[in-house]
Amino acid sequence: MSAAAHLDGRPIAGLTIDAMGCLVVLRDPTPALGRLLVAHGVPRPAGAVGRALRREIAYYRAHHLDGRDAAGLRDLRERCVTELLDELAVPRPLGDEAGFLDGFLAALAFEPLPGAAAALAACRAAGLRLVCVSNWDSDLPRHLARLGLAEHLDGVVTSAGAGVAKPDPRIFDGALELLGLPAEAVAHLGDEPVDRDGAAAAGLGFLDPPVATLPERLGIVGAASPELR
Incomplete structure (x- = not known):
């Protein structure tokens, strides 16, 4: 007792x-996202990446209830990446959308x-x-x-x-x-x-x-x- x-x-x-x-x-994802953007041929300054992350986080917080199951979560994550890339003015298609999403998720490391x-x-x-x-x-x-x-x-x-x-x-x-x-x-x-x-x-x-x-x-x-x- x-x-x-x-x-x-x-x-x-x-x-x-x-x-x-x-x-x-959340460990700071900015460096990992910067490397991910370079790997996809769309490098951006760290400051811009930070601003894009803040926009993505705000979008996630406003819509996170959509991630109630596997399908909804996948859709939510794709929309979050869209917010990120739009803020960075990254043209699409990237050529490997699924790979970028996987890399983005890997950059979000919790401890x-x-x-x-x-x-x-x-x-x-x-x-x-x-x-x-x-x-x-x-x-x-x-x-x-x-x-x-x-x-x-x-x-x-x-x-x-x-x-x-x-x-x-x-x-x-x-x-x-x-x-x-x-x-x-x-x-x-x-x-x-x-x-x-x-x-x-x-x-x-x-x-x-x-x-x-x-x-x-x-x-x-x-x-x-x-x-x-």
């Missing part, structure tokens, strides 16, 4: 945790944040149940498994799978079902206003990152108090 508790003394039996910026981070896996393992060992809840497409479970994080989780809920994105509180319904817990026994950890707002609307407590310090902050290791609001 976990010793973690809300500030008012109510026990915490489960946590939901955001992915990007809390469990994983776990330091201490995240160990903290998750400690929380689970203390009896907490853990579910990742993230505004992401259907491929998130694969990323978390490859990075060795999924083995420390009781499940993954994506906005694409739920059909709604944070701050919509309905994204937490599936997480609470996976946890088998009521909202008042759960806290959400996230790094954006949509996390805080969504958690509040769903009746969950809230924790700021980093995940690495969760055991200490929740009183699982050491005597530090949890920083819930």
Whole structure:
């Protein structure tokens, strides 16, 4: 049984945790994309590549719910690449559209944040149940498994799978079902206003990152108090 508790003394039996910026981070893809453009005969300056990436990311965030299954995800990725290439004024066809898409995806390399896996393992060992809840497409479970994080989780809920994105509180319904817990026994950890707002609307407590310090902050290791609001 976990010793973690809300500030008012109510026990915490489960946590939901955001992915990007809390469990994983994206390694800067600009150099790899620059090399990819050179390989396809359309070199562009690093600054231009960075601007194109920002446009692609904005498009992805606005449309990521379309990536709910394999077909939808493939279509979404192709549209994201179109946004990227349009910003770079790259003429088409490239001659190897599928190869460019594969190279683009390879450039998007995620890595776990330091201490995240160990903290998750400690929380689970203390009896907490853990579910990742993230505004992401259907491929998130694969990323978390490859990075060795999924083995420390009781499940993954994506906005694409739920059909709604944070701050919509309905994204937490599936997480609470996976946890088998009521909202008042759960806290959400996230790094954006949509996390805080969504958690509040769903009746969950809230924790700021980093995940690495969760055991200490929740009183699982050491005597530090949890920083819930």
